[in-house]
Amino acid sequence: xxxxxxxxxxxxxxxTGFLIFTLLGKEPVQAFYVFFVKPIDTSYGFSxxxxxxxxxxxxxxxxxxxxxxxxxxxxxEGQLVMGAVAGSGVALAFGESNGAxxxxxxxxxGVVGGILWAAIPAFLRTRFNTNEIxxxxxxxxxxxxILSYLVHGPWRDPAGYNFPQSRMFGxxxxxxxxxxxxxxxxxxxxxxxxxxxxWFFSAKTFAGFRTLVAGLAPAAARYAxxxxxxxxxxxxxxxxxxxxxxxxxxxxxxxxQLQPTVSPGYGFAGIIxxxxxxxxxxxxxxxxxxxxxxxxxxxxxxxxxxxxxxxxGLFQGLLLxxxxxxxxxxxxxxxxxxxxxxxxxxxxAAQEPA
Amino acid sequence: xKQEDAKDFRSLEPRLVLTGITKRYPTVVAxxxxxxxxxxxxxxxxxxxxxxxxxxxMKVVYGVVKPDAGxxxxxxxxxxxxxPAAARRMGIGMVFQHFSLFxxxxxxxxxxxxxxxxxxxxxxxxxxxxxSNRYGLPIDPERLVHSMSVGERQxxxxxxxxxxxxxxxxxxxxxxxxxxxxxxxxxETLRRLASEGCxxxxxxxxxxxxxxxxxxxxxxxxxxxxxxxxxKNETNESLARMMIGGELAECxxxxxEPGEVRLQLExxxxxxxxxxxxxxxxxxxxxxxxxxxxxxxxxGNGQKELLAAxxxxxxxxxxxxxxxxxxxxxxxxxxxxxxxxxxxxPEERLxxxxxxxxxxxxxxxxxxxxxxxxxxxxxxxxxxxxFAQKVxxxxxxxxxxxxxxxxxxxxGNLQKYIVGRETLLEPRVMxxxxxxxxxxxxxxxxxxxxxxxxxDSGVAVLVISEELDELFMIxxxxxxxxxxxxxxxxRPAETNIEQIGVWMSGNxxxxxxxxxxxxxxxx
Numbered sequence: 001x002x003x004x005x006x007x008x009x010x011x012x013x014x015x016t017g018f019l020i021f022t023l024l025g026k027e028p029v030q031a032f033y034v035f036f037v038k039p040i041d042t043s044y045g046f047s048x049x050x051x052x053x054x055x056x057x058x059x060x061x062x063x064x065x066x067x068x069x070x071x072x073x074x075x076x077e078g079q080l081v082m083g084a085v086a087g088s089g090v091a092l093a094f095g096e097s098n099g100a101x102x103x104x105x106x107x108x109x110g111v112v113g114g115i116l117w118a119a120i121p122a123f124l125r126t127r128f129n130t131n132e133i134x135x136x137x138x139x140x141x142x143x144x145x146i147l148s149y150l151v152h153g154p155w156r157d158p159a160g161y162n163f164p165q166s167r168m169f170g171x172x173x174x175x176x177x178x179x180x181x182x183x184x185x186x187x188x189x190x191x192x193x194x195x196x197x198x199w200f201f202s203a204k205t206f207a208g209f210r211t212l213v214a215g216l217a218p219a220a221a222r223y224a225x226x227x228x229x230x231x232x233x234x235x236x237x238x239x240x241x242x243x244x245x246x247x248x249x250x251x252x253x254x255x256x257q258l259q260p261t262v263s264p265g266y267g268f269a270g271i272i273x274x275x276x277x278x279x280x281x282x283x284x285x286x287x288x289x290x291x292x293x294x295x296x297x298x299x300x301x302x303x304x305x306x307x308x309x310x311x312x313g314l315f316q317g318l319l320l321x322x323x324x325x326x327x328x329x330x331x332x333x334x335x336x337x338x339x340x341x342x343x344x345x346x347x348x349a350a351q352e353p354a
Numbered sequence: 355x356k357q358e359d360a361k362d363f364r365s366l367e368p369r370l371v372l373t374g375i376t377k378r379y380p381t382v383v384a385x386x387x388x389x390x391x392x393x394x395x396x397x398x399x400x401x402x403x404x405x406x407x408x409x410x411x412m413k414v415v416y417g418v419v420k421p422d423a424g425x426x427x428x429x430x431x432x433x434x435x436x437x438p439a440a441a442r443r444m445g446i447g448m449v450f451q452h453f454s455l456f457x458x459x460x461x462x463x464x465x466x467x468x469x470x471x472x473x474x475x476x477x478x479x480x481x482x483x484x485x486s487n488r489y490g491l492p493i494d495p496e497r498l499v500h501s502m503s504v505g506e507r508q509x510x511x512x513x514x515x516x517x518x519x520x521x522x523x524x525x526x527x528x529x530x531x532x533x534x535x536x537x538x539x540x541x542e543t544l545r546r547l548a549s550e551g552c553x554x555x556x557x558x559x560x561x562x563x564x565x566x567x568x569x570x571x572x573x574x575x576x577x578x579x580x581x582x583x584x585x586k587n588e589t590n591e592s593l594a595r596m597m598i599g600g601e602l603a604e605c606x607x608x609x610x611e612p613g614e615v616r617l618q619l620e621x622x623x624x625x626x627x628x629x630x631x632x633x634x635x636x637x638x639x640x641x642x643x644x645x646x647x648x649x650x651x652x653x654g655n656g657q658k659e660l661l662a663a664x665x666x667x668x669x670x671x672x673x674x675x676x677x678x679x680x681x682x683x684x685x686x687x688x689x690x691x692x693x694x695x696x697x698x699x700p701e702e703r704l705x706x707x708x709x710x711x712x713x714x715x716x717x718x719x720x721x722x723x724x725x726x727x728x729x730x731x732x733x734x735x736x737x738x739x740x741f742a743q744k745v746x747x748x749x750x751x752x753x754x755x756x757x758x759x760x761x762x763x764x765x766g767n768l769q770k771y772i773v774g775r776e777t778l779l780e781p782r783v784m785x786x787x788x789x790x791x792x793x794x795x796x797x798x799x800x801x802x803x804x805x806x807x808x809x810d811s812g813v814a815v816l817v818i819s820e821e822l823d824e825l826f827m828i829x830x831x832x833x834x835x836x837x838x839x840x841x842x843x844x845r846p847a848e849t850n851i852e853q854i855g856v857w858m859s860g861n862x863x864x865x866x867x868x869x870x871x872x873x874x875x876x877x
Binding site: 204205206207209212213216217219220222223224225226227 | 665666667687688689690691692698700702705706707708709710711712716719720721723728731732733
């Protein structure tokens with residue numbers, strides 16, 4: 001049933017979408033076609049699906065490891081932005097040197113940028129016991145402001161007609177394309193490889209086992225002597241690293257320069273991807289493809305159905321909402337309390353010992 | 355007078371009659387053609403080993419499980435009990451062996467959640483205080499459950515049932531966490547309830563208790579009724595034969611000269627941050643190679659804090675206060691202490707001693723990583739599985755193999771697994787909390803014998819238990835913890851249950867009571 005809940009959620013999302021399209025006065029079947037089928041019925045469309053799935057996979061993988069360790073990193077978006085900033089910084093610092101080492105260095109810098117940004121909440125949590133949900137989220141906005149400052153100020157392209165963006169990256173600073181004629185780069189393959197690595201980490205390594213125990217039974221982790229601080233650091237740094245990598249892969253991939261906005265919320269959507277994917281790497285890859293389709297469908301709906309862009313966020317939100325609801329109702333059932341109650345009693349989860 | 359009581363209820367119509375109850379699970383028949391009847395005011399024991407089907411039968415009565423066949427007659431009418439709420443409405447209450455309390459809520463809030471009717475807060479608190487005092491189970495309604503010991507939590511569960519004024523009360527292994535004095539109190543409570551006309555179904559495998567308390571008994575073995583008895587007319591041996599179908603194993607503690615000091619506590623003091631915790635006050639204790647030291651005490655007197663300090667879960671600043679094989683270890687974390695040769699069985703099995711949703715293999719890895727189950731950071735599943743198999747086999751853990759998840763095991767079987775795991779990790783010092791809590795007689799003997807075998811092989815063993823009989827059976831020396839202080843140790847032959855009981859109240863200076871002195875002379 002745990003595996004069924006994303007499917008239940010996807011169906012519920014579609015039904016709700018059907019109702020929404022109908023209420024908005026659109027022909028629902030036509031709208032469904034535009035939203036879910038048309039974007040990927042060409043090979044170019046399909047390549048766009050892979051393109052947008054790439055950062056979602058990367059963010060989702062790291063977040064899943066953190067969530068399984070019971071560490072709540074909500075700020076992958078900020079770590080993604082800082083990864084993009086740090087990687088771009090390397091590209092800009094070396095000018096258009098065309099060295100073969102520039103791109104690997106950029107990727108590395110992207111990873112380090114994400115790690116450093118995630119290290120702040122890790123330090124605050126382990127040193128001052130500050131709630132990482134709040135700090136990671138707040139640092140998203142700090143990261144976006146730093147990016148905004150850089151592209152409006154020191155890193156603005158002098159030859160860019162005053163647009164707030166860096167110069168375009170040269171070929172040596174861009175990820176090679178996976179399929180010519182599309183925008184998909186080798187980053188997609190990298191994401192799949194890392195999905196395999198994430199699976200290996202959780203399933204086969206002792207370090208992965210320790211994070212699982214910390215998430216499933218914190219008292220057992222303490223009992224076995226697995227350090228809580230190490231767990232928090234590891235979870236945040238891994239999720240920061242993968243979000244940072246997603247960020248640099250965006251600017252060194254489809255975007256090709258640093259802009260005021262480098263992500264349409266991939267870091268936040270990654271949270272949904274992680275949950276819909278059941279925190280499992282394979283599930284995350286599938287969930288990322290679904291979320292990517294929602295992005296494409298949202299764009300198509302804007303253009304062809306003249307619906308607002310919020311429709312993408314709406315579907316994403318519905319999906320997460322239904323997954324969480326399905327999880328809850330698989331484990332618990334609603335129970336009416338005694339009707340003599342005058343005030344509404346709290347809904348009691350049925351938890352009779354079985 | 356007792357006789358007359360007995361006659362009294364015998365003439366009454368039975369309140370509950372079960373006939374031919376059968377419940378099959380895919381792999382096991384939990385109950386087969388089980389019949390029993392309980393009259394008003396009768397205390398009826400349901401006796402059997404772990405897995406004999408006692409709990410399933412009680413869940414049938416409480417509406418948790420629907421039987422495949424058989425009938426339930428309640429107060430003269432045939433009934434199907436759809437769910438526990440229906441059972442409660444009919445006047446059936448149950449105290450489970452595993453508690454279902456929300457740790458972050460207070461006693462009163464927990465009880466309010468379980469009530470089928472809403473009661474005003476202050477009224478409820480007053481009711482709790484009144485009922486708990488009336489039945490000798492004092493609890494503060496405003497206390498948070500997470501700060502309470504197992505024994506105290508049980509009181510909450512009992513009071514929760516009593517508030518609903520049940521006409522049939524089901525008690526599932528209620529005394530496993532109580533002191534002898536508290537057991538006596540509980541028995542008074544139960545007898546008072548019975549004299550008020552309440553029927554009681556009392557599930558246990560403790561033969562002494564059943565003989566002291568119960569009017570009638572139904573014995574289950576492998577899901578079937580293997581006999582009925584008037585416990586007062588039986589001996590422990592005859593009841594045990596009905597229960598296990600053979601003779602009861604015994605364990606032997608042969609006298610032995612202990613070796614060098616392996617665990618030493620010196621002026622161990624610990625101020626707890628928990629507002630309901632117990633502060634430890636300069637505790638001194640040595641445990642030598644080849645001896646078992648037992649610590650008795652009522653739960654909530656500092657056992658939790660002492661165990662956490664010794665295991666390293668709550669490290670202390672004064673490193674020298676705890677010495678493991680001579681190394682100052684007070685400030686070391688649990689992993690480092692394990693590397694020095696310490697293994698530890700905690701009081702809570704699920705969630706602390708074992709990770710509930712993980713398999714037994716992975717639960718071996720939990721503490722066995724340094725025993726060849728990890729190489730270069732990679733988990734070696736073959737050696738992990740082999741180790742788990744060895745534990746299952748040696749300690750006769752009933753489960754579907756090493757791939758069963760920990761939460762699927764019964765409490766007693768999981769306890770066997772955890773004790774087995776910590777034993778086979780070849781400790782030099784082993785600390786065990788409540789080694790046989792909720793474990794049936796046969797398995798208890800197995801665990802106790804395993805501890806004795808460890809001792810005989812030269813391990814220093816420290817046992818903290820609330821079962822005095824057990825401590826007297828396996829300890830070379832016994833101490834008592836009360837109010838965060840530890841008494842001096844005594845050889846079991848130099849003391850007796852009465853003295854230990856007095857010490858448990860915190861009065862270590864009262865010395866040896868008179869009768870005990872008399873007993874000391876011949877031994």
